[in-house]
Amino acid sequence: MVQENQRRWWWSLWCTSVLALGSRVGSSVCPDGITPSSVIGVTVGGTPTCVYSVATHGGVLTPLTLITLNVSTTDRGQGQGHTIAPSTMMVGLRVEVSWLNGPPTPGPVGLRPNGPTLTALAGGAGVAFELTEPGRWYLEVGGLWQVESFASALMVLVTLPDPDPPSPTDLGVVYFGPGVHRPPGPGRSITIQNDTTVYIAEGAVVLGVIRGNNVHNVTIRGRGILAGSFLPGEPVPSSQVCGACKECNESFGQNVFLDQGSGVLIDGITIVHSSSWNIRLQSLTDVVVRDANIIGWRCWNDGIDIVPSQRVLVERMFIRSDDDCIAIKGMDPTMNTQDVVVRHSILWNQAHGNCQEIGYELWNNRVSNITFDSNFCIHQSGSIASIHNGGHAVVESVLYTNITAMGLDGPPSPWSLQFVEVVVTYGRYSGNDTAKRGAIANVHYDGVTYIDNHLGGLASTLAGNATDHSVSNLKFTSISINGSRAVSLASIRATVNPFVFNVTFDV
Secondary structure (H helix, E strand, O other), X not given: OHHHHHHHHHHHHHHHHHHOOOOXXXXXXXXXXXXXXXXXXXXXXXXXXXXXXXXXXXXXXXXXXXEEOOEEOOOOOXXXXXXXXXXXXXXXXXXXXXXXXXXXXXXXXXXXXXXXXXXXXXXXXXXXXEEOOOEEEEEEEOOOOEHHHHHOOEEEEEEOOOOOOOOOOOOOEEEXXXXXXXXOOHHHEEEOOOOOEEEEOOOEEEEOEEEEEEEEEEEEEEOOEEEOOOOOOOOOOHHHOOOOHHHOOOOOOOOEEEEEEEEEEEEOOEEXXXXXXXXXXXXXXXXXXXXXXXXXXXXOOOOEEEOOEEEEEEEOOEEEXXXXXXXEEEOOOOOOEEEEEEEOOEEEOOOOOOOEEEEEEEOOOEEEEEEEEOOEEEEOOOEEEEEEEOOOOEEEEEEEEEEEEEEOEOOOOOOOOEEEEEEEOOOOOOHHHOOOOOEEEEEEEEEEEEEOOOOOOOEEEEEOOEOOEOEEEEEEEEEEEOOEEOOOOHHHOEEEOOOEEEEEEOO
């Protein structure tokens, strides 16, 4: 019977793989059934490519292009966090961006952050640039690090080819080829099994979510799109329009939810239109999430939630959430959260949440050995580096290093703008820990550079809860705010309560 069940399972995988080839990319460049952007056109190496419209903050459809950059073998190069092997280089590709409805509002134009140099097309019809390395940028037009011009910016997401794409008929592979796919069943849910790869190929758009429970050695990868609750180019369904966070419909839940297990790889895909958190990693060990893109559009659209897990590496990500970009939690009281690294990523939490968050739901015993390294935070609201201990956990051995944060100039945020926020607290997110408190200790901020771009109102908050539930041993080294070195609590405009001990700065 076991062998028969296995035979049926692999037969279903094979059928899914073959059916996945049925819907191909149409002559419109975008997959059949996808409405392309009506405001931006893009060619890569002279060939038109799809410009998707995906929902961002407030449900506004915003242009997105995904570019795969081929490799030759004549030199060497390095992209955002990518190390390209010696004797290789990125083949130069000319990318042209055209304004389909005429020139936009006059003003500065640039690929942010730190993108290639732009040249104007004839007659002001658009801009062009040369790609020689992978990277992820916003093409801001008519502004310089401003909320309004950033919000409408074309997202240019450039990655390397998949070095080893599977065949649709490979054993243990659920393959989605180019085209639009609507998995059958309740909630269009794809249940991933042990020792299985879900592959979303370049040019594929899967309207669905991925679930796995007690899974081991599983992979979700490719260069395609996983759209949780509606397709790119479609308006936000009326059932999901939010008057406020508490009124939002989470009918489809997280786009990717893996609960319990080990040996997880998520690589290269683009995730959009989740009705809740985008990726939830719960009670897992040995996890890698890399080279993926996450774009949120509503509150509770956290980018990646680690709730909790151990030995987790998150790297080279593009996360435009509308709540916490990264949230490290402790929602399984039986498992500590430890050995988590988040590095070389572009993070923007838009109008809600925080950029690099630990908390609030810290209901386990310990959260330790957490590193945020070489990330770029686009700061519109919330905190750049925050720890909100709403449970009973001891949080310790946390490092924020080589962090760059750039403020977006625009209307005042409804939330307090924080440089650093380290708080032992309680309330809505304390779960069963309302009567229990934890502590925070041994946090190091090293090499953090912040430019506020006239945001104003920047502050920091350090607050323990009691002598035994304190914030202690915070170390600040090589901190720069608007070009000035921070050497004291006053430098970071910190509010400190009596339960904070031993805060030091290099001088």
